[in-house]
Amino acid sequence: VQLQASGGGLVQPGGSLKLSCTASGFILPHFANAWFRQAPGKERESVSCISNKDGRTYYADSVKGRFSMSRDNAKNTMYLQMSNLKPEDPAVYYCATDPLFACDSDLDQDYDHWGQGTLVTVSS
DSSP states (O other), rough: EEEEOOOEEEHHHTTEEEEEEEEEOOOOOSSEEEEEEETTTTEEEEEEEEEETOOOOOEEETTTTEEEEEETTTEEEEEEEOSOOOOOHHHHHHHEESSSTSSSOGGGGGOEEOOOOOEEEEEE
């Protein structure tokens, strides 16, 4: 059972980046799928989540209108398309899954599988 995240890198302010997270050993749509991020010196925060209960996608206020989360069930992969990246967006981005709360929780302990993290840097 594994989540493999990729796609991080260096991008200029206002630029775009797409993160991917592929699951192996379990089926993504059976779980809530989420992206979190953690900036240096800060706590990990929820960015986006796709509910396995109603299929809706939820976003943190700080990324609404700029980030778009999606999933390709055939590839068992979730994505985070990030646009108009800002100086406050740099962080290690993690994908995660939750078997119980269907995006109702943004607490780390409620997510049972985590990707290894991929670093996003925003700099001119």
